[in-house]
Amino acid sequence: MAAHLAVSFQANTSDVHAHGDWPVQSTSGRRGSAARLLRIEATSKIKHIATILGVYLSSDNHGTGLAKGLVQAAVAEARSNCVTVRLSVVTSNEPAIRLYKRAGFKTWTVDTNALYVNGAFLDEALMRVDFV
Numbered sequence: 001m002a003a004h005l006a007v008s009f010q011a012n013t014s015d016v017h018a019h020g021d022w023p024v025q026s027t028s029g030r031r032g033s034a035a036r037l038l039r040i041e042a043t044s045k046i047k048h049i050a051t052i053l054g055v056y057l058s059s060d061n062h063g064t065g066l067a068k069g070l071v072q073a074a075v076a077e078a079r080s081n082c083v084t085v086r087l088s089v090v091t092s093n094e095p096a097i098r099l100y101k102r103a104g105f106k107t108w109t110v111d112t113n114a115l116y117v118n119g120a121f122l123d124e125a126l127m128r129v130d131f132v
Contacts, residue, residue: 039051039053040078040081040082047081047082048082048083048084049082049083049084049085049086050074050077050078050081050082050084050085050086051085051086051087052071052074052085052086052087053087055067055070055071055096057070067096067099068099068102068103071099071100071103072103075103075104075129079131082131083130083131083132084128084129084130084131085105085128085129086126086127086128087100087105087126087127087128088111088114088124088125088126088127089124089125089127090115090122090123090124090125091110091122091123091124091125092122097125097127100127103129104129105127105128105129106127106128106129107125107126107127108126108127108128109125109126110123110124110125110126111123111124111125111126
């Protein structure tokens, strides 16, 4: 059963980009947070693009619906100002890829050896959802 969410968006207008910080608390009292979840580009040529920088939840919040709510909130916020939302996710993170696909994101390419973590290269799926 998914938790109901209380999600707020706060833009940091002193930055070149507008960043969103979503402190999250479900109605059941569980807490998690996602910092700098959404970035809307300030450069005129790409200001139609928003980027989800990351969805971070504590392990006790996995499976509660909080990540789904965060992604939905980010997409809804971006929809009012942008025509595209992009993100990247490590290709081995299958639960996150399923979450993003359910939210309408599609993989448009894979960046091979995008990250180097603990002596191993990791590929990243570059995903996007377009509103037009």
